[in-house]
Amino acid sequence: MNTRGVSTTEAIGTTRRWSMLGLGVFAQAASAVFIHGTPFLLPALTDRGMSLPTAGLLVAMPTVGLVCTLIAWGYVMDHIGERKVLVAGPLITCVAGIAAACTTNNVALGALLFLGGAGAASTNGASGRVIVGWFPVHRRGFAMGIRQTAQPLGVGIGALAIPAVAAAHGVSAAILVPAIMAGVAAVACLFGIVDPPRPGGKGVDRANPYRGDSTLWRIHGVSVLLCVPQGVVWTFALLWIHRDIGWSIAAAGALVTVTQLLGAAGRIGAGAWSDRVGSRLGPLRQVAIAAAISMAALGVAAATQWWWAAIPLLLAASVITVSDNGLAFTAVAEIAGPYWSGRGLGIQNTGQNLAMAAIPPVFGALIVTTGFGAAYLVAAALALAAVPLVPRDRRSAG
Numbered sequence: 001m002n003t004r005g006v007s008t009t010e011a012i013g014t015t016r017r018w019s020m021l022g023l024g025v026f027a028q029a030a031s032a033v034f035i036h037g038t039p040f041l042l043p044a045l046t047d048r049g050m051s052l053p054t055a056g057l058l059v060a061m062p063t064v065g066l067v068c069t070l071i072a073w074g075y076v077m078d079h080i081g082e083r084k085v086l087v088a089g090p091l092i093t094c095v096a097g098i099a100a101a102c103t104t105n106n107v108a109l110g111a112l113l114f115l116g117g118a119g120a121a122s123t124n125g126a127s128g129r130v131i132v133g134w135f136p137v138h139r140r141g142f143a144m145g146i147r148q149t150a151q152p153l154g155v156g157i158g159a160l161a162i163p164a165v166a167a168a169h170g171v172s173a174a175i176l177v178p179a180i181m182a183g184v185a186a187v188a189c190l191f192g193i194v195d196p197p198r199p200g201g202k203g204v205d206r207a208n209p210y211r212g213d214s215t216l217w218r219i220h221g222v223s224v225l226l227c228v229p230q231g232v233v234w235t236f237a238l239l240w241i242h243r244d245i246g247w248s249i250a251a252a253g254a255l256v257t258v259t260q261l262l263g264a265a266g267r268i269g270a271g272a273w274s275d276r277v278g279s280r281l282g283p284l285r286q287v288a289i290a291a292a293i294s295m296a297a298l299g300v301a302a303a304t305q306w307w308w309a310a311i312p313l314l315l316a317a318s319v320i321t322v323s324d325n326g327l328a329f330t331a332v333a334e335i336a337g338p339y340w341s342g343r344g345l346g347i348q349n350t351g352q353n354l355a356m357a358a359i360p361p362v363f364g365a366l367i368v369t370t371g372f373g374a375a376y377l378v379a380a381a382l383a384l385a386a387v388p389l390v391p392r393d394r395r396s397a398g
Contacts, residue, residue: 024127032154065117074346089122097179133196145271259318295380303373
């Protein structure tokens with residue numbers, strides 16, 4: 001089905017539109033299992049005699065592959081369309097994963113995990129562009145919020161499946177879990193995805209949206225700053241609850257799982273809110289303010305050991321600090337336009353992933369030196385710095 005010449009989102013029916021959203025969520029979740037699920041192989045890898053530094057390097061390779069290729073996939077998507085990218089990328093992940101499951105050489109395993117991560121990077125922009133392209137403006141925020149739940153869904157699947165399969169059947173079998181999911185996603189997208197319509201000709205839609213306009217760069221900067229509170233909460237919450245508050249690992253893990261589910265709901269709610277008010281950037285600014293307040297309150301609770309307030313504040317911060325993701329993602333895709341959104345979303349994701357990669361070592365050192373309270377307050381200060389950086393609405397979200 002070719003719809004390149006169609007200029008309206010009404011070219012397909014409602015059922016088909018929502019089915020493509022479902023496919024996008026599945027493809028993105030499969031990628032998240034491969035990217036974020038491989039760290040759950042650490043116990044199995046070290047149990048078989050591999051040193052922790054070597055094992056850590058191996059499980060980081062999918063993320064390295066992701067970061068190195070996000071912008072490249074965006075460029076490809078802008079030129080050949082979303083459907084081909086959503087088929088090719090997961091297919092690469094599938095093949096690389098199967099090959100990784102068959103190798104016994106650690107160097108080859110690392111290279112194949114890198115390649116699988118590179119393939120998984122394809123879904124980040126393409127699945128988002130399908131949603132922006134096919135959903136009308138007044139439903140895009142809600143739809144993108146649903147799409148943004150794919151990451152916590154993928155992390156959850158990885159946490160449940162990969163350690164259990166690795167313990168029962170070995171590392172090779174565990175690697176096949178995301179590989180098979182990616183293969184299913186590739187086949188499903190081949191038959192289920194239709195490229196969204198794009199305007200023809202060489203008009204304004206093909207112009208470089210970064211040239212002479214700082215709007216997109218400011219949104220990228222806001223997202224990098226706001227992903228720090230999110231990353232700090234995700235990375236250190238379990239350790240903080242266990243070490244400082246005194247909960248058991250099992251209880252702390254259960255609470256962190258609850259925060260993931262609440263965060264997923266928060267993404268959907270923020271998207272629906274942006275649809276209702278007809279703006280992505282206004283709600284984004286409000287979320288930045290709320291993130292700064294919630295992280296500052298969490299920092300005070302941690303520093304003063306007000307444990308009665310710490311858990312409710314952690315739950316609130318866990319929801320608020322992830323609510324900006326879908327808003328910024330949708331804004332970038334809408335402002336960049338159909339011929340630049342791939343590269344725009346690639347830049348967006350690259351910046352966020354680089355910042356997230358820096359959080360564990362940087363804030364880990366800060367926590368060792370000054371404690372959790374100070375780390376949360378620094379994250380709050382970065383969220384506050386994002387508030388004036390959020391652009392004003394100057395364009396219609398068409």
